[in-house]
Amino acid sequence: MPHHTEPLYRPPSEADSLIFQITEGCSYNKCAFCGMYIDKPFRIKPLDDVLVEINGIPEPYAKHVHRVFLADGDGVIYPTAELAVILDALTAKFPAIRRISSYAGPQALMKKSAGDWKLLREKGLRLLYFGLESGNNEVLELMNKGMKADKLLPKVQLVKEQGIDFSVMVILGGGGRKLSCAHMEDTTAWLNAAKPKYVSLLTLFLRRRRDYFDSIEKPRVGDLTDEIRRFLTGINEGSMIFRSNHVSNFVPLEGVLPRDKEKLLARVDEAEKFLHSRGMLDKYPDFYEEF
Ligand code: SF4
Secondary structure (H helix, E strand, C coil), X not given: XXXXXXXXXXXXXXXXXXXXXXXXXXXCCCCCCCCCCCCCCCEEXXXXXXXXXXXXXXXXXXXXXXXXXXXXXXXHHCCHHHHHHHHHHHHHHCCCCCEEEEECCHHHHHHCCHHHHHHHHHCCEEEEEEEEECCCHHHHHHCCCCXXXXXHHHHHHHHHHCCCEEEEEEEECCCCCCCHHHHHHHHHHHHHHHCCCEEEEEECCCCCCCHHHHHCCCCCHHHHHHHHHHHHHHCCCCCXXXXXXXXXXXXXXXXXXXXXXXXXHHHHHHHHHHHHHCCCCCCCCHHHCCC
């Protein structure tokens, strides 16, 4: 069976997938809000080791694998020609495979060409999870995200043109109280232009690294519900499957945007009334202190 090193993360929607590590850690690992791989040095696993792990998966298990998620933090940073060999080996190993996905960091998106993505699509790569976090460049700079949203947009469009879908993650509260409006205005404008297949909201929370968290004026519960409303209102293009089902979200929502906007806004109003009745709108979410 595949060998895993901890900590190991995957998106909520990959809960039933085979999680297969081809890299360890994150090739960037400098985002000020993210401590996911803070103690885990980045490493690209040698191709021969990856192939041995794939070949070692027992046949009775292999025939039940429908989806594979390539871990860790930005699996597609793997050199393209070798990644194509890995994708070939996975599709040969798993006869029922329907989807191979990975997290994609800005570095891989900036680095790889249209030809690279075309090849990876042909070999079976179908979906990239991309942490945009914010469409506002000031927020991204404070986060030390190492990218500008406007520079990434054409790269994302180029990958989509090769037939690879995107699931884009946005951080609710990511701009703090001060940049809340600009954060959501620019994020929804970016999403309206990119039109990803999936979009999800996570909420800013403490995750083993305090730098960013301590540098902003933290939003209270009421600020966050306002921000959700601005987010929902701002999406006007495409047909995005929307989820806020991450463990950090206190208002779980799901639907298709912009189609289900009114229904989702009504759900936010309902949740806000409940939070107001409990005197919680002026409080900080619990997970600011410990999560
Ligand atoms: S948010 Fe993503 S790109 Fe940034 S350090 Fe964490 S894993 Fe790496």
